[in-house]
Amino acid sequence: MQTTRFVLRGHGPVRLDLLAHSHGWSQLLPMAWDEEQGLLLRTEQIGAAAADLEFRQADEQGVELTVASEAPLSRAECDAVVTRARWMLALDEDLAEFYRLCEMDPYLAHVPSEGRGRLLRSPSVFEEAVKTICTTNTTWAQTKGMVQRLVEKLGRPSPVSMRSAFPDPQAIAAAGARVLKDEVRLGYRAPYVRQLAQQVSTGELDLEAMRCSSDATLELRRQLLQIKGIGPYAAATLLVLLGRYDYIGVDSWARKLVSRHFYGGQPVGEKEIQAAFDGFGRWRALAYWFYRWDEM
DNA sequence: TTCCAGGGGTAGA
DNA sequence: TCTACCCATGGA
Numbered sequence: 327m328q329t330t331r332f333v334l335r336g337h338g339p340v341r342l343d344l345l346a347h348s349h350g351w352s353q354l355l356p357m358a359w360d361e362e363q364g365l366l367l368r369t370e371q372i373g374a375a376a377a378d379l380e381f382r383q384a385d386e387q388g389v390e391l392t393v394a395s396e397a398p399l400s401r402a403e404c405d406a407v408v409t410r411a412r413w414m415l416a417l418d419e420d421l422a423e424f425y426r427l428c429e430m431d432p433y434l435a436h437v438p439s440e441g442r443g444r445l446l447r448s449p450s451v452f453e454e455a456v457k458t459i460c461t462t463n464t465t466w467a468q469t470k471g472m473v474q475r476l477v478e479k480l481g482r483p484s485p486v487s488m489r490s491a492f493p494d495p496q497a498i499a500a501a502g503a504r505v506l507k508d509e510v511r512l513g514y515r516a517p518y519v520r521q522l523a524q525q526v527s528t529g530e531l532d533l534e535a536m537r538c539s540s541d542a543t544l545e546l547r548r549q550l551l552q553i554k555g556i557g558p559y560a561a562a563t564l565l566v567l568l569g570r571y572d573y574i575g576v577d578s579w580a581r582k583l584v585s586r587h588f589y590g591g592q593p594v595g596e597k598e599i600q601a602a603f604d605g606f607g608r609w610r611a612l613a614y615w616f617y618r619w620d621e622m
Numbered sequence: 623t624t625c626c627a628g629g630g631g632t633a634g635a
Numbered sequence: 636t637c638t639a640c641c642c643a644t645g646g647a
Contacts, residue, residue, distance in 0.1 A: 461627095461628045463629040464629090465626085467627095469628075515630095518630085555631090557629060557630045576629090578627065579628060
């Protein structure tokens with residue numbers, strides 16, 4: 327076994343524990359959060375093989391990443407790992423403008439000083455999209471089950487830990503409809519996930535290009551809504567994970583939160599939910615997220 | 623048994 | 636653009 331170490335520094339303070347708790351992604355394979363040791367674990371396919379990534383807090387400004395692989399990593403593979411890890415931890419997010427807005431909101435005034443604001447991400451937009459589809463119209467426990475079966479049945483296992491990486495689009499596309507429905511138990515989501523995997527694996531759809539796209543958020547949203555299985559909630563969630571915070575993903579939780587905080591418990595719709603955080607402008611979804619976090 | 627969860631697709635108006 | 640209805644799954 328080979329181990330390679332990197333130290334990753336962010337744009338401002340970085341808190342690994344806050345990242346791990348920023349939303350549910352650290353509970354979904356192939357990620358895992360070890361609360362006692364403060365370790366964020368992930369198995370990741372690098373080149374043809376899978377390797378094990380272990381993140382720990384280095385100091386206030388940075389995180390140490392240890393990669394355990396069967397063979398030594400090439401220079402290109404090191405670069406790829408660092409690029410993916412920086413994206414996962416949102417290390418290049420500049421939250422200065424968001425923090426200034428937080429300081430004017432009594433409910434979020436604590437966010438800047440605590441170093442909150444970053445959201446944990448998957449290394450690929452494809453993985454984000456599949457996982458987001460697995461959150462729709464189901465419980466969180468079932469989402470975890472769907473993703474676990476997807477990873478364990480179709481992902482490439484690490485020869486070091488035998489834990490599996492997230493399956494690539496080719497593996498999911500090749501699995502077939504019956505496996506996705508009956509074995510992974512994706513339910514009515516199975517054809518959506520399969521079609522998405524086919525579109526990405528054939529090159530018909532370039533999801534990864536959305537990360538560095540210069541398109542306006544409205545245009546990116548339009549592109550996401552064209553994907554079967556992705557509606558307004560999922561598109562908004564994916565935009566947030568792409569660093570575009572213009573739209574709030576309206577789910578049952580958002581309805582309850584906005585109703586209670588801003589409308590005295592009266593039922594609210596899409597317009598009321600988006601409008602509740604208008605004061606945060608293009609940061610409204612991030613503001614909503616940290617209202618929500620305090621109630622998790 | 624019925625409801626609903628971190629909704630979305632489709633048809634019809 | 637809005638509404639009604641249907642869609643698997645599993646726990647409460």
